[in-house]
Every structure is written in structure tokens, then in C-alpha cells.
Amino acid sequence: xxxxxxxxxxxxxxxxxxxxxxxxxxxxxxxxxxxxxxxxxxxxxxxxxxxxxxxxxxxxxxxxxxxxxxxxxxxxxxxxxxxxxxxxxxxxxxxxxxxxxxxxxxxxxxxxxxxxxxxxxxxxxxxxxxxxxxxxxxxxxxxxxxxxxxxxxxxxxxxxxxxxxxxxxxxxxxxxxxxxxxxxxxxxx
Numbered sequence: 430x431x432x433x434x435x436x437x438x439x440x441x442x443x444x445x446x447x448x449x450x451x452x453x454x455x456x457x458x459x460x461x462x463x464x465x466x467x468x469x470x471x472x473x474x475x476x477x478x479x480x481x482x483x484x485x486x487x488x489x490x491x492x493x494x495x496x497x498x499x500x501x502x503x504x505x506x507x508x509x510x511x512x513x514x515x516x517x518x519x520x521x522x523x524x525x526x527x528x529x530x531x532x533x534x535x536x537x538x539x540x541x542x543x544x545x546x547x548x549x550x551x552x553x554x555x556x557x558x559x560x561x562x563x564x565x566x567x568x569x570x571x572x573x574x575x576x577x578x579x580x581x582x583x584x585x586x587x588x589x590x591x592x593x594x595x596x597x598x599x600x601x602x603x604x605x606x607x608x609x610x611x612x613x614x615x616x617x618x
Contacts, residue, residue, distance in 0.1 A: 434589040438573075441465045441472065448603040450612045453548045455595040458603055460613055461573045463498050463544040476588045477505035480542060480570040483586040484510065487567040489540045491515050491533065493559060495525055495551040498544035502572060506542050517555040525554035527562060537564035546571040546587070547595065549580040 438444040442465045449460040466472045480502075493515040494503030500516050507514035515533075520526040533539075539559060543552050552569055559566065568584035575593040598604065 431589060435591075437472070437475075438466075438589065441469065443573075448601075448608040448610050450598075450610055451547055451595065453550065453595075454598065455547070456598055456601040456603060456610070457593055457595045459575070459591075459593045460611075461545050461575060462613060463572070466572060467498055467501050467544070473501060473505050474509075476572045477502055478509055479588045480506050480540075480572075480586060481509035483570065484540050484568055487540070488538050489567060490537045491539045491564065492542055493517055493527070493539055493555060494542045495555045499542060499551065499555070502542045502544055506540065506570070510540075512540075517558050520558075525551070525558040527558045533562035533564045535563040538567045539564045540567055541569045543569075543571045544573065546574045546576050547593075549576065553580070 435444070438461070443462055445460045445462055446458065447460070449457050451457055466476060489510050489512045491513050492503045492507035492510065494500050495517045496519060504514045515527060515531045516529065517525040517527055541552060541555050546552065556566070566583065568586065569581055570586040572588050574587035574590040577592050596602065604610065
């Protein structure tokens with residue numbers, strides 16, 4: 430199944446090779462352009478369906494995702510699980526918050542989802558934001574896990590996993606080789 434998913438990622442231009450500056454500030458020779466999935470509702474439905482299937486027996490009542498891509502995924506997974514969708518937005522201090530009047534009950538069973546896992550920062554911030562609310566966290570799921578090792582001590586599901594080497598800018602062999610740096614999203618390096 431992983432080979433089929435990789436074929437889809439290549440076919441739709443999700444998996445890119447080169448020299449990239451990631452959101453975390455790290456550099457990498459591979460980049461996953463999540464928006465190539467998110468622009469195709471049928472792909473979102475397919476990938477979200479794999480997450481929903483993995484957690485169907487957990488009786489999830491809330492699916493929570495961080496802005497931006499995680500929200501789209503949370504919505505579709507919640508739809509497929511017949512659960513509610515909750516959004517974790519960035520807050521002023523750089524973390525995340527659950528605002529907009531979302532309500533939780535002590536018997537809620539919460540699944541956190543996101544698009545691409547590299548350092549786990551967005552998911553960790555979402556988990557921190559959820560600590561202020563009642564309910565039980567039943568797991569974490571992502572479309573693509575490119576981390577060396579998932580940084581969570583709980584059930585974790587990934588539709589596609591490929592560990593990718595990341596480098597601090599001052600120790601990046603791609604920089605040292607003179608390979609031009611691309612910053613996905615159109616920002617300057």
C-alpha cells in the first residue's frame with residue numbers, strides 16, 4: 430500500500446527533490462508539497478479515509494487539527510467518522526489555542542490530525558492547547574510523516590511515512606555543495 434501512496438504523491442507533484450528551506454528553518458533535500466493533495470478533494474477523501482479507518486474503533490467524537498492544512502484534514506476525517514471538527518489556531522505567543530467557542534465534554538474522545546509531520550511542532554502546540562479542555566486523547570494521525578522518529582508517546586498513525594534527513598542551515602551539505610535553496614510557498618530564502 431505504501432508504494433501505491435508514494436506513486437500518488439509523485440504523480441500529483443507532492444514529493445519534490447532538491448534543496449528546500451522548511452517551515453521549521455531546517456534544510457532538506459526532499460519536500461512534500463501538501464497543497465498538491467489539498468487541492469484535490471478526492472485525494473483528501475482517500476487519505477482521510479485511511480485515518481478514519483485506523484481510528485474508527487476508537488469512538489472519536491472530536492477531530493482537532495491545526496491551521497492551515499490540518500483543518501482541512503480534520504474536517505474530512507470528522508465527516509467520515511461522524512464526529513465534530515475543532516480548530517487549533519495560532520495564538521499571539523506562537524503556540525496554538527482552541528477558541529471560537531468550541532465546547533468539550535468529559536466523555537469526548539479526541540483525535541489530533543495534521544498534514545505533514547517534520548518536527549511535530551504544530552501537533553505539540555495543538556496537544557498543549559487541548560490540555561485546557563476535558564476529554565480523552567485517543568491518538569494522533571498525519572497524512573505524511575517525514576520525521577526521523579515520531580515525537581509522541583501515544584498511538585500515532587501515518588498514511589505515508591518516509592524518514593527524511595533535515596539539516597540546520599549552518600551544517601547543510603546541500604548549501605555547501607552550492608545547490609540553490611528553494612523556499613516553498615514563494616518566500617525568499
